[in-house]
Every structure is written in C-alpha cells, then in structure tokens.
Amino acid sequence: xxxxxxIMMIGLFGIGTASGQITKVDQEVYGMDCAPCAYxxxxxxxxxxxxxxxxVSLNDGxxxxxxAAENGLKLRSIQxxxxxxxxxxxxxxxxxxxxxxxxxxxxxxxxxxxxxSVSQDTPKALLxxxxxxxxxxxxxxxxxxDDNLSGQWSIxxxxxx
Amino acid sequence: xxxxxxxxxxxxxxxxxxxLLLAVTGMAMAQGHGxxxxxxxxxxxxxxxxxxxxxxxxSTEDETSYMLRxxxxxxxxxxxxxxxxxxxMIERLGDAPRTRGNxxxxxxGDIEASLWYRFFSNAFGVGKRFESTAIVGVSAPTDDVRxxxxxxxxxxxxxxxxxxxxxxxxxxxxxxxxxxxxxxxQLGDLPYASAVVGYRPNIFMGDYxxxxxxxxxxxxxxxxxxxxxxxxxxxTDSRSTKILVGPSFLGLYGAWGISFGAMxxxxxxxxxxxxxxxxxxxxxxxxxx
Numbered sequence: 001x002x003x004x005x006x007i008m009m010i011g012l013f014g015i016g017t018a019s020g021q022i023t024k025v026d027q028e029v030y031g032m033d034c035a036p037c038a039y040x041x042x043x044x045x046x047x048x049x050x051x052x053x054x055x056v057s058l059n060d061g062x063x064x065x066x067x068a069a070e071n072g073l074k075l076r077s078i079q080x081x082x083x084x085x086x087x088x089x090x091x092x093x094x095x096x097x098x099x100x101x102x103x104x105x106x107x108x109x110x111x112x113x114x115x116x117s118v119s120q121d122t123p124k125a126l127l128x129x130x131x132x133x134x135x136x137x138x139x140x141x142x143x144x145x146d147d148n149l150s151g152q153w154s155i156x157x158x159x160x161x
Numbered sequence: 162x163x164x165x166x167x168x169x170x171x172x173x174x175x176x177x178x179x180x181l182l183l184a185v186t187g188m189a190m191a192q193g194h195g196x197x198x199x200x201x202x203x204x205x206x207x208x209x210x211x212x213x214x215x216x217x218x219x220s221t222e223d224e225t226s227y228m229l230r231x232x233x234x235x236x237x238x239x240x241x242x243x244x245x246x247x248x249x250m251i252e253r254l255g256d257a258p259r260t261r262g263n264x265x266x267x268x269x270g271d272i273e274a275s276l277w278y279r280f281f282s283n284a285f286g287v288g289k290r291f292e293s294t295a296i297v298g299v300s301a302p303t304d305d306v307r308x309x310x311x312x313x314x315x316x317x318x319x320x321x322x323x324x325x326x327x328x329x330x331x332x333x334x335x336x337x338x339x340x341x342x343x344x345x346x347q348l349g350d351l352p353y354a355s356a357v358v359g360y361r362p363n364i365f366m367g368d369y370x371x372x373x374x375x376x377x378x379x380x381x382x383x384x385x386x387x388x389x390x391x392x393x394x395x396x397t398d399s400r401s402t403k404i405l406v407g408p409s410f411l412g413l414y415g416a417w418g419i420s421f422g423a424m425x426x427x428x429x430x431x432x433x434x435x436x437x438x439x440x441x442x443x444x445x446x447x448x449x450x
Contacts, residue, residue, distance in 0.1 A: 030284035030288075030290070031284025031288070032284075033290070033325045034325075034413055035369050035371075035372070036413055036415075036449045038369035039369070039415050039416050040209060044206065057368050058288060058373075059287075061286075061287030061288055084208070085206040086203070086204060086240070087284055087290075088284035
C-alpha cells in the first residue's frame with residue numbers, strides 16, 4: 001500500500017515537472033509614467049499567486065519578476081494585470097521550463113497553461129540544440145494585442161540550458 | 162498692487178496648510194496625478210481607490226474663501242472611474258464667482274458625483290501615452306443662496322485629451338456647468354477651457370521608488386453667464402471672460418502625492434455684477450489605496 005502511494009506521488013510529481021512553468025519574466029510596459037502608476041502595478045503583481053519577487057522600473061518601462069519554484073502563473077495573467085492598471089504590455093523576456101515538441105517542422109514549448117511557438121527568427125544554432133522533451137529555455141515573447149490574449153505566444157529563443 | 166497681494170497670499174498659504182494639516186490628521190486622502198486646476202485624462206486602475214483632501218482658497222477684491230474638499234475615487238475598470246467629492250466650507254464668499262476648483266472638484270460648496278470615461282488610450286512607448294477622457298457629473302449645493310441668487314442643482318460635462326511621458330506632459334480640454342433654476346432664480350452657466358503643460362526636470366528622473374516631482378503651467382479660460390431672475394430681462398448672451406494662468410507643482414512618492422499651486426487672472430472682462438478675482442490657491446494631498 002505504501003509503495004502504491006509512493007508510485008502515485010512520483011507519478012504526480014513527474015506530471016508536474018513535465019507540464020512546466022515560467023520561472024522569470026521581464027515584462028515591457030508602455031504608458032507608465034509616474035510613481036503611483038509603478039506603485040499600483042507593483043502592488044497588483046505582488047497579489048498574484050506564484051510571484052516571488054517583483055520590481056518595477058519607470059525608467060526602463062519594465063516589471064521584473066521572479067516566480068516561485070512551484071507556480072501555475074500564466075504570462076497571460078501578468079499581461080492582463082498590466083492592462084488592468086491602464087498600461088500596455090509589450091514584449092516579455094521569459095525563462096521557462098517546458099515540454100518541447102515538433103509538429104510539421106514547427107517547434108513548440110508548452111508549460112502547464114500556455115503554448116509558445118518558437119519563432120523562425122530564433123538563431124539556427126539554437127534551434128539545432130533543441131530536442132523533444134523537457135527543456136529550460138529563455139527567450140523574447142513577442143507582443144500580442146492586449147485585448148486579444150489567447151495564451152498562445154510566439155517566442156524568439158535566446159538561450160537553451 | 163503686487164505688494165498688496167503677496168503678504169495676503171503668504172497668510173492664506175499658512176491658513177491653507179493649517180487647514181490641510183487638521184484635515185490630514187483625521188483621514189487619508191488623494192487626487193489624480195496630473196494638473197491641479199486644469200482638465201486631465203488619467204483614470205485609476207481597475208479596482209483602484211484614490212482618496213484626496215484639498216485645501217482651496219479663492220480671493221476676490223473684497224473677501225477670501227477657504228474650503229476643504231474630500232474626494233473619493235474608484236476605478237470600475239481601467240478606463241471608467243467614479244468620483245464623489247464633498248466640501249467643508251471654512252469661510253464662504255458672500256459673492257462667489259462662478260468657477261470650478263478643478264476637473265473633479267467644484268470650487269463652491271457643492272457635493273458632486275462624477276463619472277470619468279477614458280475613451281481613447283494609446284500607450285506607444287516607455288512612459289508615453291496619448292489619451293482622451295470624458296467627464297459627466299451632477300452636483301447639489303450645500304448653500305441656499307450664492308451671491309444673492311438661489312442655488313440649484315447642477316450638471317457638469319467635460320472632455321480632455323492629453324499626452325504623458327516621463328519628461329513632458331500636455332492636456333487641453335473644455336467643459337460646461339449648468340445650474341438648474343430654483344425658486345425662480347438661476348445661476349449663470351459656465352463654459353470653460355483649460356490648457357496645461359508639464360515638465361519633469363532631469364534631477365527628478367530617479368527611478369521608482371524614488372520621489373518624483375514635476376511642474377505644470379496651467380491656464381484656464383472661463384466664460385460665466387449672467388444669473389437669471391424670473392420676470393426680468395434675459396441677458397443670455399451676456400458673459401464674462403476670465404483667463405487665469407499659474408504654476409503648480411506635483412510631488413509623488415509611492416502611494417502618496419502632494420500638489421500645490423496658484424492661479425492669477427490675466428484677463429477679467431466682466432459683466433455688470435460679476436466678481437473680480439485676485440488669485441486662487443490650492444493644496445492637494447492624495448493617497449492611492
């Protein structure tokens with residue numbers, strides 16, 4: 001009985017790892033011009049489950065976020081929070097652990113909640129390093145319309161660990 | 162003339178600070194993060210709350226008013242905001258000129274509820290955005306008679322458009338306040354326009370959470386109509402023209418904001434019975450919850 005429980009736990013843990021997650025986001029924010037704007041965004045982001053550290057820079061126009069080791073946070077939720085504060089979320093530099101797959105010659109990296117389509121703008125040398133299965137990657141997620149976020153993203157890879 | 166005005170202004174600033182201090186000890190507060198007098202465009206975040214307390218003074222040739230104003234604002238969405246403002250009159254004017262305190266505060270002792278709708282917003286760069294906001298409001302007076310005229314309820318509508326960045330700001334807008342008839346008498350209406358230019362010097366470009374200061378040059382053009390009395394001739398086309406210009410300063414730190422400024426009339430082409438102004442002063446404290 002104890003062994004069955006252990007196997008179940010390993011199975012569950014395994015599923016969690018395979019499903020993947022975002023670990024770091026540097027989100028570009030347009031239209032944020034004042035200290036209370038930064039304060040409001042910082043406070044809104046800090047309320048989100050899964051965010052471990054948040055720093056907002058007015059001069060860079062960015063929100064720098066470190067995510068908890070175990071989190072279910074979506075990039076979409078972060079960008080929606082930016083919009084809720086009256087600003088526009090643009091490109092995001094992310095680091096994530098995901099499951100890499102290849103369909104009809106197109107690479108995808110999936111976390112538990114979102115799918116990142118690897119852009120053709122990714123350097124070929126990096127694409128050649130990509131293999132099917134769990135991958136830890138960094139890249140720049142392209143801007144999507146704030147009113148039409150679907151959780152499907154295009155990413156230009158900058159690093160594969 | 163200037164020597165006569167400035168000692169009184171210093172005295173009034175002391176009064177305003179004292180009144181503000183007394184008010185602040187009892188409550189938290191706030192206003193927008195734009196100009197002090199002119200129309201502006203920013204709206205709160207969805208679910209955001211802003212509390213303000215303002216201390217305002219208006220001086221005519223014969224008397225000076227002192228008023229505290231409290232403003233509560235709530236962001237229904239990032240583009241839609243409701244406001245409620247109530248006054249505490251310390252000293253009323255016997256003969257008050259028709260004007261507004263700022264974009265969401267009446268200058269006289271009115272209670273006002275308003276709705277701001279930011280119908281256009283284009284954030285096109287780091288810290289940069291163009292936006293336009295429409296305002297509608299309803300007011301109820303806390304006094305029965307203003308300048309020997311019965312005061313009725315009023316409605317206010319305004320529209321403004323502007324540009325914000327980390328360095329430069331600019332807003333232009335126009336509005337209209339209409340008072341309803343009461344007891345056969347009616348306060349004159351108030352069409353007005355405002356233009357504001359703002360600048361943040363390099364020295365205050367420190368990144369959040371460092372303090373953030375900016376300076377505005379504000380201007381107002383007001384065209385108050387004459388009061389109307391039942392049974393008397395209607396001077397509908399008779400309007401005064403006032404143009405006021407002045408500086409204001411805005412300091413922001415985290416969730417707190419303070420702004421203060423003054424307006425001085427540069428043009429006063431008044432109809433018979435209209436009140437000549439000397440200056441307006443205001444201090445506003447804000448707190449974003």
